[in-house]
Amino acid sequence: MKLEGILKKYFGFQTFKTGQKEVISSILSGRHTLAILPTGTGKSLCYQLPGYVLDGTVLIVSPLLSLMQDQVEQMMRMGEKRVIALNSFLNPVAKRSVLQNIERYKFIFISPEMLNVPYVMNRLHELSISLFVVDEAHCISQWGYDFRPDYLKLGEIRQQFGNPLTLAQTATASRKVREDITRFLHLKEVNKVETSIDRPNISLYIEKQMDYQTKQNRLFELVFSLRKPGIIYFSSKKIAEEIASQLRKRGIGKTMAYHAGLDQEQRVLIQQQFIHGQLDVICATSAFGMGINKNNVRFIIHYHMPMQIESYLQEIGRAGRDGLPSIAILLYSEGDVELPLQLAEGEMPSKEQVDWFFSWLKNNNHGKIELFYSNNDLRTIGGFSEIQWRIIEDIMKTLIRIENMDVEKMHDLVNEYINKRLEVKRANIFKMKKWIDLNGCRRDYILDYFDEPIKRNIPACCDVCGVDLNNYLAHDESIQERETLEEWKDYLSKLLISGLEV
Amino acid sequence: MPYIEIIILYCLKQLNGERTIYSIYHLLKGKKSSQTIQDAHLYKLTHFFRCFESISREVLETKIQKFLGNHWIVPNGDQQFLVTSVGEQVLTASLEKQPFPKHLDGWKYHSESLLFWERFSLLVQVISNFNFKEAHYIPIQKNKQVHRWLKLFLKENSWQKNSLGKILHSELMDCFESAQNINPAVFIFRLTGYCQIGLTPLQVAEKLKIETTKYYIEFQNIIHFLIQHVRANPIQYKLLSSIILDIKESNPLTHSSKITYEYVRKGLSIQEIAKTRGLKTSTIEDHIVEIALNIDGFSIDSFIDKGIQKKIIAVANRTETKQLKLIKKHIDTANYFEIRLVLAKFGGVKQ
Numbered sequence: 001m002k003l004e005g006i007l008k009k010y011f012g013f014q015t016f017k018t019g020q021k022e023v024i025s026s027i028l029s030g031r032h033t034l035a036i037l038p039t040g041t042g043k044s045l046c047y048q049l050p051g052y053v054l055d056g057t058v059l060i061v062s063p064l065l066s067l068m069q070d071q072v073e074q075m076m077r078m079g080e081k082r083v084i085a086l087n088s089f090l091n092p093v094a095k096r097s098v099l100q101n102i103e104r105y106k107f108i109f110i111s112p113e114m115l116n117v118p119y120v121m122n123r124l125h126e127l128s129i130s131l132f133v134v135d136e137a138h139c140i141s142q143w144g145y146d147f148r149p150d151y152l153k154l155g156e157i158r159q160q161f162g163n164p165l166t167l168a169q170t171a172t173a174s175r176k177v178r179e180d181i182t183r184f185l186h187l188k189e190v191n192k193v194e195t196s197i198d199r200p201n202i203s204l205y206i207e208k209q210m211d212y213q214t215k216q217n218r219l220f221e222l223v224f225s226l227r228k229p230g231i232i233y234f235s236s237k238k239i240a241e242e243i244a245s246q247l248r249k250r251g252i253g254k255t256m257a258y259h260a261g262l263d264q265e266q267r268v269l270i271q272q273q274f275i276h277g278q279l280d281v282i283c284a285t286s287a288f289g290m291g292i293n294k295n296n297v298r299f300i301i302h303y304h305m306p307m308q309i310e311s312y313l314q315e316i317g318r319a320g321r322d323g324l325p326s327i328a329i330l331l332y333s334e335g336d337v338e339l340p341l342q343l344a345e346g347e348m349p350s351k352e353q354v355d356w357f358f359s360w361l362k363n364n365n366h367g368k369i370e371l372f373y374s375n376n377d378l379r380t381i382g383g384f385s386e387i388q389w390r391i392i393e394d395i396m397k398t399l400i401r402i403e404n405m406d407v408e409k410m411h412d413l414v415n416e417y418i419n420k421r422l423e424v425k426r427a428n429i430f431k432m433k434k435w436i437d438l439n440g441c442r443r444d445y446i447l448d449y450f451d452e453p454i455k456r457n458i459p460a461c462c463d464v465c466g467v468d469l470n471n472y473l474a475h476d477e478s479i480q481e482r483e484t485l486e487e488w489k490d491y492l493s494k495l496l497i498s499g500l501e502v
Numbered sequence: 503m504p505y506i507e508i509i510i511l512y513c514l515k516q517l518n519g520e521r522t523i524y525s526i527y528h529l530l531k532g533k534k535s536s537q538t539i540q541d542a543h544l545y546k547l548t549h550f551f552r553c554f555e556s557i558s559r560e561v562l563e564t565k566i567q568k569f570l571g572n573h574w575i576v577p578n579g580d581q582q583f584l585v586t587s588v589g590e591q592v593l594t595a596s597l598e599k600q601p602f603p604k605h606l607d608g609w610k611y612h613s614e615s616l617l618f619w620e621r622f623s624l625l626v627q628v629i630s631n632f633n634f635k636e637a638h639y640i641p642i643q644k645n646k647q648v649h650r651w652l653k654l655f656l657k658e659n660s661w662q663k664n665s666l667g668k669i670l671h672s673e674l675m676d677c678f679e680s681a682q683n684i685n686p687a688v689f690i691f692r693l694t695g696y697c698q699i700g701l702t703p704l705q706v707a708e709k710l711k712i713e714t715t716k717y718y719i720e721f722q723n724i725i726h727f728l729i730q731h732v733r734a735n736p737i738q739y740k741l742l743s744s745i746i747l748d749i750k751e752s753n754p755l756t757h758s759s760k761i762t763y764e765y766v767r768k769g770l771s772i773q774e775i776a777k778t779r780g781l782k783t784s785t786i787e788d789h790i791v792e793i794a795l796n797i798d799g800f801s802i803d804s805f806i807d808k809g810i811q812k813k814i815i816a817v818a819n820r821t822e823t824k825q826l827k828l829i830k831k832h833i834d835t836a837n838y839f840e841i842r843l844v845l846a847k848f849g850g851v852k853q
């Protein structure tokens with residue numbers, strides 16, 4: 001059967017999205033594949049469809065529990081029942097029964113830490129793995145922004161499975177990260193499938209402002225005059241809230257803030273309002289955007305400097321999905337580089353925290369270091385933030401498995417690890433800063449960073465090549481917001497009665 | 503005066519300098535501890551129970567500093583304050599302008615109001631989309647239990663699906679017509695339907711030009727009103743009342759007190775219960791007080807002699823206090839537990 005036929009049969013779609021067919025053909029021709037596709041291209045289809053063609057089990061390693069759960073639920077909704085997630089959400093009884101009947105499952109999602117459990121591995125070794133999938137493969141590289149030490153041993157695990165056909169997936173990967181992926185997964189030859197990171201309809205525009213106040217005023221000016229809808233990204237919840245409230249007070253656009261500090265109901269409402277056009281500006285932190293399908297976003301403004309080029313590209317990629325001209329503006333004022341540097345440092349546990357942690361281990365462990373997981377107070381007493389604690393947990397999980405490792409040695413290694421991570425983060429920030437200070441074409445620089453060929457003749461490429469901001473302004477300013485002075489009675493009958501009478 | 507200040511000043515007045523400011527914090531947060539629950543009853547603050555969960559200690563402490571600076575309150579022991587006559591005047595004037603909503607009853611409805619809202623708002627969204635024959639939309643409520651409830655609700659009840667909208671509409675209109683001092687807009691604009699996404703609390707507050715704290719209390723007030731009103735008139739509000747039919751009217755006792763209550767009904771003494779449960783007698787005494795506060799008709803005669811009961815009531819009335827120490831000074835035959843129990847049962851001072 002042709003691939004389209006299989007697609008129709010199992011998924012009900014007529015056509016593939018960009019990149020999907022290439023990835024699937026590559027796998028089905030028996031080549032290890034590195035797929036670099038932007039988020040939202042339906043990455044799960046790239047291993048699900050081959051799964052139906054190949055005999056044997058598809059094993060998918062995925063770092064984020066929530067993401068894993070989402071994918072499993074999605075596959076189940078599509079009618080695939082032979083799917084399971086092996087992770088810490090599964091209670092011991094359920095885990096036992098799943099493992100006993102592991103042959104029943106066609107698609108097994110697994111968290112990297114589960115791959116350390118001997119019993120789990122023994123059971124998995126009894127299967128024939130037809131496809132080994134590494135999701136979010138950039139996590140394997142310490143140059144990536146989301147390095148997970150757990151991922152480093154995936155190469156070894158692959159070999160234990162007898163070198164199965166492998167698919168590594170990620171949304172963005174710089175040259176260095178790509179090299180790390182093939183190297184650490186022990187892939188001798190790999191076929192790369194990528195859609196370009198470049199979005200030619202999005203102009204890249206940087207404006208330098210003298211100081212904070214000028215920058216703020218310029219933001220109001222821009223938001224007032226630019227064609228909407230648009231998203232403004234901030235690194236701070238508090239400032240996102242403040243600016244949103246200022247914009248509302250000044251009557252510039254219908255604006256709300258969106259960040260992880262809001263309760264779930266409010267987050268859903270604000271997202272949906274934006275999608276339905278009830279809002280036209282969102283003051284967001286990086287929490288906003290995942291899973292949002294809105295085609296006509298016309299501008300993205302960065303009010304604070306992003307931490308790395310990868311996340312910057314992901315955020316501006318939410319503009320212009322309809323292919324129409326859109327603009328990404330980054331506002332930089334003197335000294336703005338300090339904020340990401342502070343944030344990077346704050347994400348890491350401090351030296352004092354680490355010292356405290358190890359002195360606690362020494363005095364309380366009774367020779368059983370792994371017990372520290374179960375001590376929920378430890379995080380609070382040590383004053384670790386959630387991110388800081390995750391870093392400690394990640395690295396400790398790896399260290400605990402190494403034999404003959406004493407606490408002193410661990411202490412040194414943890415310090416070393418943290419310093420190195422911090423160095424990488426700083427390097428990423430300075431790379432971003434270098435891009436901001438660039439005298440040459442901004443697009444060329446990014447393409448080169450991601451190892452892509454330079455393109456020519458892109459209209460309105462970047463502020464260095466020349467962009468006329470006037471092309472992005474709203475022309476119909478005269479159209480006043482139809483400020484609806486709706487009565488609640490009308491609103492209620494609109495909700496409950498009106499559809500019926502049509 | 504900001505609304506949050508009115509609430510705090512009112513609580514301070516009710517507490518009469520006999521409890522610390524942190525009892526206000528626990529009350530508004532809705533902490534389910536014997537102490538908080540007893541205080542709420544003793545000082546007639548039950549309606550504010552869990553009505554302002556987002557309050558922080560810092561906000562409370564800054565407000566206290568401000569009140570002190572304005573001479574609205576004076577210290578009366580550690581973290582305890584008395585409202586001055588100036589403070590009382592300010593409070594009375596503010597309450598005249600902005601009286602507390604009268605259906606608010608946090609203690610009675612705290613455990614079901616969120617569930618009611620989740621179910622109701624999802625039902626409206628489903629009906630509205632059904633009316634427009636739209637099958638693809640993002641449910642505004644994420645609680646899986648609520649989704650399951652709705653599926654079952656639509657299946658089990660023999661409502662005609664295309665008449666649901668009209669019925670719900672007319673029941674709601676009836677409800678609001680019989681309500682006084684309620685602005686339904688506070689509630690209605692939060693609702694989501696077909697291609698019309700509801701507003702967040704902040705958005706409605708700004709739209710109606712209400713302070714956010716006040717908005718939040720008004721919203722609770724409407725939820726409490728709806729639950730109370732439809733539950734009292736199940737025939738008139740067939741659809742609305744069936745939304746909460748399966749939610750039991752909350753048993754207000756804490757879990758541990760419920761167990762104690764069962765033993766009491768079996769006739770065990772405080773000492774026996776303490777021994778059986780492996781708890782301190784003082785803990786069991788706390789439970790008994792909580793039961794006396796919450797269960798109408800609970801007899802305390804087996805715990806305390808009727809004569810002493812009468813004496814305690816008399817002293818409490820004469821001294822106009824709920825402070826145990828002061829009452830104990832007058833009756834040395836009674837212990838603290840007995841005094842607390844009598845105050846709980848008879849609400850302290852008689853009218």
Ligand SMILES: [Zn+2]
Nearest residue numbers: 441461462465
């Ligand atoms: Zn350029």
